[in-house]
Amino acid sequence: MIGLFTKIIQTGKRAEALGEAEHATELLGEQLGAAIRKKFQGSLAIREVDAGSCNGCELEIIAANNCYYDLERFGVHFVPSPRFADMLLVTGPVTRNMETALKMTYEATPNPKLVVAAGDCAINCGVFGKDHYAIAGSVADIIPVDAVIHGCPPTPTDIIRGILQAIEA
Amino acid sequence: MTILLVNIAQILLMVLAAPMAAGIVKKMKARMQNRQGAGIFQPYRDLSKLFGKEMVLADHASWIFRAAPYIIFTSTVLAASVVPVIVVDSPFSWTADVIALAGFLAIGTFFTALAGMDIGTVFGGMGASREMTFAALAEPALLMSIFVLSVTAQSTNLSVMIHHILDAGILLKPSIAFALIAMLMVSIVENGRIPVDNPGTHLEVTMIHEAMLLEYSGRHLALIEWATQIKLVLFATLIFDLFFPWGISTAVATSALLIALGLWVFKLMLFFVLLVIMETALAKMRLFEVPQFLSTAFFLALLGMFMHYILEVGAQ
Numbered sequence: 001m002i003g004l005f006t007k008i009i010q011t012g013k014r015a016e017a018l019g020e021a022e023h024a025t026e027l028l029g030e031q032l033g034a035a036i037r038k039k040f041q042g043s044l045a046i047r048e049v050d051a052g053s054c055n056g057c058e059l060e061i062i063a064a065n066n067c068y069y070d071l072e073r074f075g076v077h078f079v080p081s082p083r084f085a086d087m088l089l090v091t092g093p094v095t096r097n098m099e100t101a102l103k104m105t106y107e108a109t110p111n112p113k114l115v116v117a118a119g120d121c122a123i124n125c126g127v128f129g130k131d132h133y134a135i136a137g138s139v140a141d142i143i144p145v146d147a148v149i150h151g152c153p154p155t156p157t158d159i160i161r162g163i164l165q166a167i168e169a
Numbered sequence: 170m171t172i173l174l175v176n177i178a179q180i181l182l183m184v185l186a187a188p189m190a191a192g193i194v195k196k197m198k199a200r201m202q203n204r205q206g207a208g209i210f211q212p213y214r215d216l217s218k219l220f221g222k223e224m225v226l227a228d229h230a231s232w233i234f235r236a237a238p239y240i241i242f243t244s245t246v247l248a249a250s251v252v253p254v255i256v257v258d259s260p261f262s263w264t265a266d267v268i269a270l271a272g273f274l275a276i277g278t279f280f281t282a283l284a285g286m287d288i289g290t291v292f293g294g295m296g297a298s299r300e301m302t303f304a305a306l307a308e309p310a311l312l313m314s315i316f317v318l319s320v321t322a323q324s325t326n327l328s329v330m331i332h333h334i335l336d337a338g339i340l341l342k343p344s345i346a347f348a349l350i351a352m353l354m355v356s357i358v359e360n361g362r363i364p365v366d367n368p369g370t371h372l373e374v375t376m377i378h379e380a381m382l383l384e385y386s387g388r389h390l391a392l393i394e395w396a397t398q399i400k401l402v403l404f405a406t407l408i409f410d411l412f413f414p415w416g417i418s419t420a421v422a423t424s425a426l427l428i429a430l431g432l433w434v435f436k437l438m439l440f441f442v443l444l445v446i447m448e449t450a451l452a453k454m455r456l457f458e459v460p461q462f463l464s465t466a467f468f469l470a471l472l473g474m475f476m477h478y479i480l481e482v483g484a485q
Contacts, residue, residue: 043218110386110387112222
């Protein structure tokens with residue numbers, strides 16, 4: 001246990017130690033924080049919905065919460081229920097099994113609500129293809145979408161940009 | 170008259186500062202994970218947003234589901250009003266003793282469990298069954314650890330108990346040590362902290378407390394979250410009152426009240442640092458080990474009681 005705490009102290013705060021290439025995250029984050037303060041009183045709750053994703057997008061969304069990107073410092077937090085949420089972050093092509101579940105999740109979310117389709121699969125079914133027998137369609141075919149995030153998978157910076165677009169739209 | 174005002178002020182202090190306390194715990198946890206984390210005022214922003222948001226109710230929600238958030242919030246605030254924060258002998262602390270305090274908390278737990286079952290979702294029922302299993306074991310352990318001090322002070326009233334401890338000087342008694350450990354173990358369970366429950370989890374299968382709230386939205390959710398935040402500060406204050414009351418003001422004088430306030434904040438911060446270190450270092454325990462954990466707490470409190478009669482009664 002001592003070893004753990006020594007490591008924690010030696011590592012220090014990593015949330016701001018982004019390289020030059022990732023400088024965009026800082027700028028985007030500030031804009032995102034300002035937009036959230038304006039439209040959601042400084043608190044944006046996101047419910048992540050996996051409609052049939054390969055989990056690549058989920059890994060990147062988890063990375064957006066790690067100590068490098070630290071989405072939480074801009075007032076964003078992920079919640080365990082659509083009833084707590086302001087925004088649905090939907091990933092993957094919508095499979096037939098998840099079609100009804102996605103519609104119900106959308107109806108269970110209180111207004112005002114936003115929907116972001118994250119990843120190429122959510123936008124146009126990506127590598128899986130729209131005419132696959134197990135796929136009901138892209139996210140926009142099932143529920144109204146406010147913003148899309150391109151990429152397979154999108155980087156955490158792309159995800160932050162997409163969330164910002166949805167709020168400002 | 171002044172003491173009544175101070176009493177009302179200390180209730181407001183506990184209720185209004187509770188979200189900030191939750192924010193400070195979250196910030197400390199984020200720093201332990203090498204993150205910057207959200208600001209300490211984030212819980213206020215979350216609550217104010219939720220109060221203004223639309224509510225989505227399930228079609229078959231009964232009056233219990235709609236009434237539960239108000240009952241939970243009111244019972245928690247009532248419990249908070251009984252506990253002396255900065256001044257002893259407050260009028261409200263004379264209206265109810267520790268048994269009533271445990272009762273107020275039990276009402277909150279009971280209605281949370283009822284509301285969890287009301288909608289009929291899988292996770293609500295699961296959370297309710299877990300919460301009641303643990304509540305049934307936690308209540309006796311909580312009362313038993315408080316009773317160790319009650320038999321010493323010959324009273325179940327918090328103000329009398331605080332006076333007794335203040336008069337007795339530093340209490341280095343084995344019975345008190347046992348009671349303190351039992352009380353800390355029960356507080357972890359009652360507040361749903363690691364290693365018993367994880368307040369930050371998103372995995373429904375491992376949830377205990379939050380599983381019952383998954384159907385709530387808008388101001389209902391805000392009230393329940395606020396009550397949960399008050400409960401954490403309430404338990405911390407109760408532990409200070411019973412085991413470390415030094416510094417609490419015995420008279421209504423500005424300087425004494427300010428010192429009491431400062432010391433309360435200091436003790437609270439120290440408590441949160443210990444809580445955060447524990448939550449960072451420990452993993453969640455298996456669900457089926459929690460009843461054993463609580464039985465241990467009850468047994469330690471019982472040992473404390475025996476210690477009191479065996480070692481301390483004759484010695485006085």
